[in-house]
Amino acid sequence: MARILIEGGHLLEGTVRVSGAKNAVLPILAASLLAAEGVSHIEEVPHLLDVENMANTIHALGADVEWQDSSVTINAENINSVTPPYDLVRRMRASFVVAGPLLTRFGEAVIALPGGCNIGPRPVDLHIKGLEALGATSIVENGFVRLKAPTGGLRGSRIYLDIPSVGATQNIMMAAVLAKGQTIIENAAKEPENVDLANYLNAMGARVRGAGTDIIRIDGVDVMHGATHSVIPDRIEAGTFLVAGAVMGNGVYVENTVSQHIMSLIAKLEEAGATIEDRVDGIKVWPCEGRRMRPLDVKTHYYPSYPTDMQAQMVAALCVAQGTSTVTETVFENRFMHVAELQRMGASIHIEGRTAVIDGIERLSGARVTSTDLRAGAALVIAGLIAEGETEVHGLHHLDRGYDNLVGKFQSLGARIARFEDEEEVAGAAGASAGA
Numbered sequence: 001m002a003r004i005l006i007e008g009g010h011l012l013e014g015t016v017r018v019s020g021a022k023n024a025v026l027p028i029l030a031a032s033l034l035a036a037e038g039v040s041h042i043e044e045v046p047h048l049l050d051v052e053n054m055a056n057t058i059h060a061l062g063a064d065v066e067w068q069d070s071s072v073t074i075n076a077e078n079i080n081s082v083t084p085p086y087d088l089v090r091r092m093r094a095s096f097v098v099a100g101p102l103l104t105r106f107g108e109a110v111i112a113l114p115g116g117c118n119i120g121p122r123p124v125d126l127h128i129k130g131l132e133a134l135g136a137t138s139i140v141e142n143g144f145v146r147l148k149a150p151t152g153g154l155r156g157s158r159i160y161l162d163i164p165s166v167g168a169t170q171n172i173m174m175a176a177v178l179a180k181g182q183t184i185i186e187n188a189a190k191e192p193e194n195v196d197l198a199n200y201l202n203a204m205g206a207r208v209r210g211a212g213t214d215i216i217r218i219d220g221v222d223v224m225h226g227a228t229h230s231v232i233p234d235r236i237e238a239g240t241f242l243v244a245g246a247v248m249g250n251g252v253y254v255e256n257t258v259s260q261h262i263m264s265l266i267a268k269l270e271e272a273g274a275t276i277e278d279r280v281d282g283i284k285v286w287p288c289e290g291r292r293m294r295p296l297d298v299k300t301h302y303y304p305s306y307p308t309d310m311q312a313q314m315v316a317a318l319c320v321a322q323g324t325s326t327v328t329e330t331v332f333e334n335r336f337m338h339v340a341e342l343q344r345m346g347a348s349i350h351i352e353g354r355t356a357v358i359d360g361i362e363r364l365s366g367a368r369v370t371s372t373d374l375r376a377g378a379a380l381v382i383a384g385l386i387a388e389g390e391t392e393v394h395g396l397h398h399l400d401r402g403y404d405n406l407v408g409k410f411q412s413l414g415a416r417i418a419r420f421e422d423e424e425e426v427a428g429a430a431g432a433s434a435g436a
């Protein structure tokens with residue numbers, strides 16, 4: 001069983017470079033299906049399980065996909081299916097965003113309903129409602145949703161999203177680029193990843209305006225072609241290193257980061273007592289006094305408010321704050337699974353409704369803990385860096401979905417952290433370090 005071993009209490013120092021954004025590259029790979037002519041070349045593609053999954057999904061639909069280190073070349077001229085493999089969609093709900101490109105280019109899409117995950121039920125009703133507003137019909141049968149465009153293709157329409165859903169905005173935006181006439185998406189999700197997707201769509205020949213605001217206008221075009229695009233940095237990966245640097249750092253420079261994308265997090269870190277230096281290509285963080293944050297009240301919400309994907313990491317850091325903090329999760333129904341694991345490390349946390357109340361303590365103690373989802377895994381690694389003694393983190397398949405070489409990057413900052421794929425390796429390493 002793969003695990004990460006961490007010897008806590010060692011300061012982090014130096015420079016770490018952030019990879020391309022998982023949550024931008026996934027819809028960008030899906031959007032490549034829209035290109036009826038020419039090839040797409042995507043740069044700054046992180047090596048993640050989820051990215052591989054999406055690449056396999058579009059390949060299974062007939063696209064040629066070639067990896068070159070951290071870039072991917074895609075030729076979608078010969079797509080021959082509108083039904084992505086069930087297992088691939090079940091494994092990663094983000095695959096559902098191939099629905100829009102397939103439906104608008106081929107008039108049909110048959111996709112497994114993704115179902116819920118550990119952090120919440122996560123329905124796709126707003127995706128389907130939006131695609132129906134463009135004229136599609138939908139039937140749910142045998143665990144699949146079958147979407148069909150009217151004769152003559154999708155038609156532009158005005159769509160108000162009940163929730164500024166990131167995924168629904170992406171699916172509707174991609175479907176609308178080949179629809180007849182204009183589409184207006186109101187209460188759209190404003191995340192930087194959606195702006196990055198819109199920039200890529202426009203490079204492919206689309207006419208998308210207003211991405212990043214809550215009103216997006218798309219004027220349909222007749223054909224889309226391949227394009228070259230470099231993916232934005234991963235603001236959540238950057239945030240993970242900044243939180244670690246605020247409590248265990250001695251001057252950590254997080255390179256390849258866009259501070260505008262994480263202003264809400266930066267504001268909270270400064271409120272907690274960290275010093276943030278915004279530089280051209282990155283952010284330097286200096287630790288809070290005594291490496292213990294001042295207590296905070298944090299509430300997650302839709303961009304540009306505090307991101308839910310940075311909730312767990314902040315909870316971990318606040319476990320050793322100088323007082324009582326509250327963290328309220330408003331986006332997902334069940335995103336406090338990391339709390340029970342942090343309590344195993346001695347944390348004093350109780351949940352009241354959708355709020356975690358965290359009484360800061362002097363120190364955490366190392367323990368054997370298990371990741372329950374991607375960001376919970378990152379929180380446990382941060383807790384392990386803070387804790388006294390050794391922490392053993394399991395459930396690494398969650399981490400591998402969204403962090404590109406997390407252990408290697410923390411090692412480069414001086415952390416005493418290592419990853420072992422199985423028993424032998426652990427025994428071998430223990431023998432080695434005992435000998436050292």
Ligand code: EPZ
Pocket residue numbers: 022023024026094120121122123124125126127128163164165166167168189308309331332333374375402
């Ligand atoms: C994206 O998920 C991200 N994933 C998530 O990151 C992130 O947490 C989330 O946006 C919110 O920021 C990717 O980009 C691949 P939503 P998405 O649709 O698009 C409800 C990570 O850690 N909703 O904006 O699935 C939904 O249940 C992941 O990297 C409906 O009710 O999120 C949720 O409560 C985890 N009906 C809320 O809206 C719908 O049709 C926001 O979901 C769609 C969503």
